[in-house]
Amino acid sequence: MKFRKLFLALTFQATLVALVASYAIAAPQTLTGIVTDNMCGKKHTMMPGKPDSECIRACVKAGSKYALLVGDKVYVLKGDAKQLDSFAGKKIKVSGEMSGTTITLASIAQAAN
Numbered sequence: 001m002k003f004r005k006l007f008l009a010l011t012f013q014a015t016l017v018a019l020v021a022s023y024a025i026a027a028p029q030t031l032t033g034i035v036t037d038n039m040c041g042k043k044h045t046m047m048p049g050k051p052d053s054e055c056i057r058a059c060v061k062a063g064s065k066y067a068l069l070v071g072d073k074v075y076v077l078k079g080d081a082k083q084l085d086s087f088a089g090k091k092i093k094v095s096g097e098m099s100g101t102t103i104t105l106a107s108i109a110q111a112a113n
Contacts, residue, residue, distance in 0.1 A: 029098040032111050033070035035087040041067070041074045053089035060085070068094060068103065079105030 037059040040046065044055035060066060066084040068075045077084055077094070093111040097104045 028095055028106065029103065030093065030095045031068060031070050031075070031103070032091065032093045033068040033075075034091055035077075035084060035089060036067050036069045036074065037064040038067040038074055038076050039064040042069055042072065051089060056088040057085060068092070074101070076102045077105060078102060079108065083108060 035056065036042070036044075036052070037056045039059050040055060044052040047055045047058065056066075060081070066077045066079075066081065066088075068077055075098070079096075087108065087110065091111045091113055092108055094103060094105055094108050096106040
């Protein structure tokens with residue numbers, strides 16, 4: 001009987017810790033950066049002489065994902081591709097749930113330069 005109480009107490013504590021950790025991980029974040037793609041990231045050298053936005057769109061069409069460049073870090077953006085396409089190469093401010101290096105967008109707006 002004593003073992004069972006201990007087991008239940010430990011299981012409860014582990015569940016509580018997991019819930020708190022998942023809440024902390026999924027907390028909404030706000031970041032400002034440049035819309036890019038996760039293949040080129042910071043440097044768009046695939047299309048010399050063309051604007052970065054054209055390279056980004058071509059890379060996404062070829063299977064890359066829209067991303068946000070914040071300093072030297074690249075975060076994959078999960079959201080409406082048509083909306084992200086309109087911001088290709090532009091500075092934006094996003095809010096959303098961050099999990100690792102992926103941001104699931106809740107809001108997106110052009111940022112002041």
